[in-house]
Amino acid sequence: LDPAEVKRGIIQNSIYGVDIEKGAVDIARLRFWLSLIVDEKAPQPLPNLDYKIMQGNSLLESFEGVDLSQIGKGDDMTIVEPITDLFGNIKEEQLSVTQTKTGLKQEIQKMIDVYFSLTDIDEKQKVKANINAKIHEHIDFNLELQELQLQRFINEAGKYENLKPKSKKKVDKWQNELDNLKSKRQNLHALQNEEEKPYFLWHLFFADVFKDGGFDIVIANPPYVSHDKIETILKNLIKSKFESFEAFADIYCYFLELGIILLKDNGLSCNITSNSYLKAEYGKPLRNYLTEKSDILQIINVEDYQLFDTAIVNTAIIITQKDKRGEKKCKIVNEKYKNNISFLDFIDESKHYYLQSDLLTDSWTLALRKKLQLILKVDNHGIPLDKLNTKIRLGIATGANYAFIIDENSREDLLKLDSSNNNIIKPILRGRDIDRYGYSNPSKYIILTKNGVKVKTDYPTIYNYFLKFGDDFKNRGAKGQHWTNLRACAFFDDFKLEKIIWIELTDKGRFALCNEEIYLVNSAYFLLPPNNYSSKYLLAVLNSRIIQFYLSVIAGTSGMGTLRWINTYVQNIPIPNLSKELQEPFIDLVSQILTAKKANPQADTTALEAEIDELVYELYGLTEGEIKIVEESV
Numbered sequence: 001l002d003p004a005e006v007k008r009g010i011i012q013n014s015i016y017g018v019d020i021e022k023g024a025v026d027i028a029r030l031r032f033w034l035s036l037i038v039d040e041k042a043p044q045p046l047p048n049l050d051y052k053i054m055q056g057n058s059l060l061e062s063f064e065g066v067d068l069s070q071i072g073k074g075d076d077m078t079i080v081e082p083i084t085d086l087f088g089n090i091k092e093e094q095l096s097v098t099q100t101k102t103g104l105k106q107e108i109q110k111m112i113d114v115y116f117s118l119t120d121i122d123e124k125q126k127v128k129a130n131i132n133a134k135i136h137e138h139i140d141f142n143l144e145l146q147e148l149q150l151q152r153f154i155n156e157a158g159k160y161e162n163l164k165p166k167s168k169k170k171v172d173k174w175q176n177e178l179d180n181l182k183s184k185r186q187n188l189h190a191l192q193n194e195e196e197k198p199y200f201l202w203h204l205f206f207a208d209v210f211k212d213g214g215f216d217i218v219i220a221n222p223p224y225v226s227h228d229k230i231e232t233i234l235k236n237l238i239k240s241k242f243e244s245f246e247a248f249a250d251i252y253c254y255f256l257e258l259g260i261i262l263l264k265d266n267g268l269s270c271n272i273t274s275n276s277y278l279k280a281e282y283g284k285p286l287r288n289y290l291t292e293k294s295d296i297l298q299i300i301n302v303e304d305y306q307l308f309d310t311a312i313v314n315t316a317i318i319i320t321q322k323d324k325r326g327e328k329k330c331k332i333v334n335e336k337y338k339n340n341i342s343f344l345d346f347i348d349e350s351k352h353y354y355l356q357s358d359l360l361t362d363s364w365t366l367a368l369r370k371k372l373q374l375i376l377k378v379d380n381h382g383i384p385l386d387k388l389n390t391k392i393r394l395g396i397a398t399g400a401n402y403a404f405i406i407d408e409n410s411r412e413d414l415l416k417l418d419s420s421n422n423n424i425i426k427p428i429l430r431g432r433d434i435d436r437y438g439y440s441n442p443s444k445y446i447i448l449t450k451n452g453v454k455v456k457t458d459y460p461t462i463y464n465y466f467l468k469f470g471d472d473f474k475n476r477g478a479k480g481q482h483w484t485n486l487r488a489c490a491f492f493d494d495f496k497l498e499k500i501i502w503i504e505l506t507d508k509g510r511f512a513l514c515n516e517e518i519y520l521v522n523s524a525y526f527l528l529p530p531n532n533y534s535s536k537y538l539l540a541v542l543n544s545r546i547i548q549f550y551l552s553v554i555a556g557t558s559g560m561g562t563l564r565w566i567n568t569y570v571q572n573i574p575i576p577n578l579s580k581e582l583q584e585p586f587i588d589l590v591s592q593i594l595t596a597k598k599a600n601p602q603a604d605t606t607a608l609e610a611e612i613d614e615l616v617y618e619l620y621g622l623t624e625g626e627i628k629i630v631e632e633s634v
Helices: 003-013 022-037 104-117 121-156 165-191 207-211 232-241 252-262 281-293 343-350 369-379 408-417 419-424 460-467 470-474 492-496 535-542 545-554 580-599 606-619 624-633
Strands: 017-019 053-055 215-220 263-274 295-303 315-321 330-336 352-354 391-394 405-407 425-429 444-447 499-503 511-514 524-528
Touching (some): 017 022, 121 165, 215 252, 252 281, 330 343, 369 545, 369 624, 408 419, 408 444, 408 460, 419 425, 492 524, 545 606
Parallel strands (some): 215 263, 295 330
Antiparallel strands (some): 263 315, 405 444, 499 511, 499 524
């Protein structure tokens, strides 16, 4: 066998690719060429990959709401033509339906076949331009149909000033849609000669693949774009197409669903992505989709190790098969990679196995099955905090910490100018200020200009202070009724109450009791104890080793591998329901710790904390073997 010819055949006949970046497409083609020339005596040109490795937005097979998938589907497809009334006009309910000109798919496919048969570069470019023109013609045909019919609806409604309010509302809607359509057509014409397209026609360009049912293998490293960076138009298009849509999901989630869609039966999909969907609430629709539509063969979750220098996220590799039999075991790796052995050896040493049924859970913890069983036992010995109607709050997001959060010197300066400023300057803690059973004396303060506070008239020196931050501060997005006010918050008064506070990012629970009117920034949380639960009893349980173990299994981590003690996870912590009398031993031990920490923040209270751990183990009914699992894990 000639290695170069084998490679050439694979590249030309078996490999397809799509990337939204034209540069990435060019690099991929170059790498294919380099892989060939190392085995060739005399370097040969790369096979024609113009309709094999392509640029496009692989998530969208549509443009501005016009479905483009039909022009490439099946030789025996039924051509969709407009449904009209007696006068030949398209009915209103048909405006959003994509119409396909008879023979369009076949015409484009013939041109692609001609393209591959040509050797002259100029001729190839002409055919390629004609292909693009036909696709644009299809889109414009649909937009024009909709535009003409909307204009007809508006004209037939009669004079606007003579219409009833309900009819005016309908005409306004049509006019708005008409204006949007005109804008869409302008966008389309601007794209006519652009190389980079905001869509990709899977079923047209890769028609030979889908003729056989889809791809055998799909491999992807999707982009990481957070949900708040996805444009509204794109998010709405994704919502209309993907079953796993969730408003707070990052964009990579939809590529996992796309991989399943593109596969033929029994095909394999492999994705390397952020691992946050494994446990995050927003990942639940995706987890459900994957377990319903496929068997999951492998999940390699690499904690606390940056596989990519430019992406500060923990990564996971998932392999799925489009074959929902539910009988295959799933290989699981859920460990930190220390980089002192090969990656394959790391997988072999760290692997364990799940049944497919083990993944039918609210969260994919990926823990060893003995740990999963222990988590279930803990769950069965308490009531989750959210079921106790516990109020759990995130600290204040000012939207402009540089203006609202001040230090001691700035506070003193503002008080010298006007002592009444003290009414709205309050102490605030950051997450780093909170420790187990205690917190530092506040060194920062928040200017608490809630809605309703008339800063300009009642606190003129603070108003002048805010003026220093200019138009950017005035025009910020997160503001209240006036630009000097904090954004609306329904629980400012809760900060005046007794509360348990904690830091979000920590590998060990750092819960503390706060009886003062102290506020928190949004790197910290607090909760108000539910009825019949002592704050000190709750504090004992939350700071215990068993809860540290519990969170280490169920919670997600930051990009650097640190546990996230956020509401999503903390609200699920099961609290044993004890009478006031049975809570007393915990209250007594916590009181001793708090007294010692008040006298000396560095006081060693490990012996008292160990006593609490023993009591908490008893609460959850742990055996010696189960206690050993906890102790070895944390």
